[in-house]
Amino acid sequence: MTALAEVAEIAARTLAISLAATALALAVGCPIGLALARGRFRGRTPLLAFVHAGMGMPPIVVGLVFWLLLTRSGPLGALGLVYTPYAMVIAQLAIAVPLVIGFTAASVQALPPLLPDLLTSLGARRWRSLWLLVREARLGILAAVMAGFGAVVSEVGAAMTVGGNLRGSTRVLTTAIVTATGRGEMGQAALLGAVLLALAFLVTLLLTLMQQRPR
């Protein structure tokens, strides 16, 4: 495999893993964010504080926790996920979820307080009302997606720990940069770095275009 072909393969894998983790984080985090923003239940504020703390969780710690869970002798070892892309998606999901929850909750809370009552009074049933609220909070929720994707595509600690940086299987752009740098292959590291930046920029550009769509 040529060096360029390998870079392309690593880039494609990076994109697939990070997009999968971000999409899952959105699917899990958006409803939780909505519930935290709209719900009035005991323990809501400590739960929000917990989520906010999670927004700055070090990826290496996340990786370590998931490695301990997924390693062959760990409680979930029987699943055989450690050192697979699935393990990387799971660890990255854990990194992105607090970001999506936190941003979603904040953007829904920033909506006019009367909006839920307005939608209900106009005739929106529960799910339609929630969907309309999400649509109104679109700016913040897409910011959540961008923050989540940015965090997972650029992290190296979790990917390295649970993925193992296996060539042709779990190597992603960040772990490949670490390897190239370790070997003193600075040209290769720079190329991988440029590809990573371009990838992050392109995905963010796409999300920004969606976010800033008029009306």
Place this chain on the structure above:
Amino acid sequence: MHVSLSGLRIDRGGRRILDIATLDFPPGTVTAVFGPNGSGKTTLLRALAGLERSDGAVTIGGRPVSRGDRRVAIAFQEPVFVRGTVRANLALGLELRGVPARESDTRLASVAAACGIAGLLERSPRELSTGEAQRVNLARALALAAPVTLLDEPLSGFDRIGRSRMLEEVPALLAAHAATAVVVTHDREEAFRLARRLVLLIDGRVAAAGDAAVIYRAPPDAESARLLGYTVVPAAGRLVGFPPGALRHGQGPAQFELTVTREVDMGNHRHLVGVTDAEAGAIVAEIRLAEGEPAAAPGTRITVHPSRWVDFPVPGSRS
């Protein structure tokens, strides 16, 4: 549809903000809920829309009202809009209630014309002035043509000319679909021009309910009278309430002393403004001067009497 409530009690922050034993809104009538700020008017309206958790029961046509009840349309005092154009905002409620697109377009056009917003339909609500937003807010509720229509301070953002027009248009639009309507207002003229029935709400309790003119002519207590624009002053050991324009120079059965503070030229007539000494502090009263009637100099004490008045017991005394 007949709207009825009984045993309605709503507490917030440890304070009872609404306590109403029974209240009825007969089918097809327009009722103005009138009261000072913080008297529970908006909470009552929200309870009628099923948006408040409460003890007691609110029924529409004999069936309990539910949260998001589609028999009800409500225009909140604060205009809130969703993304999209004014047209999309007006159409949203119709779409959510399953009104066919063609009928929705027809209704939307007629309500927009009546509320003077036909030229705003393609604009974003963010581009609207306060008055325009208020009109769109009102139009959105009226477009639903619901059997029960609730309006919270519907004309607060209108200018004088627009308001005058809407005071004619709103009753006509409500009558067009025989709506039972409840209009919350703190403006007496608005209450009387929009509605024949009146509910006076003071501190979360119904002080009076019934025909607006009857209540105006005989307010049940001094506080209700003040709310309706009466001046209430102590005179000869009792409380005398009189409506605007009823005060005259000279002696009469309910006379009292007034110290003139100034003369005000209102353009088409003149007022004498004065204060009367009262235990609860000075009360300002106005006398409309007749054409050519000489004004009294500031500081002069004059005797005045109302041509029309209502007696109220002095608080704390045995009646």
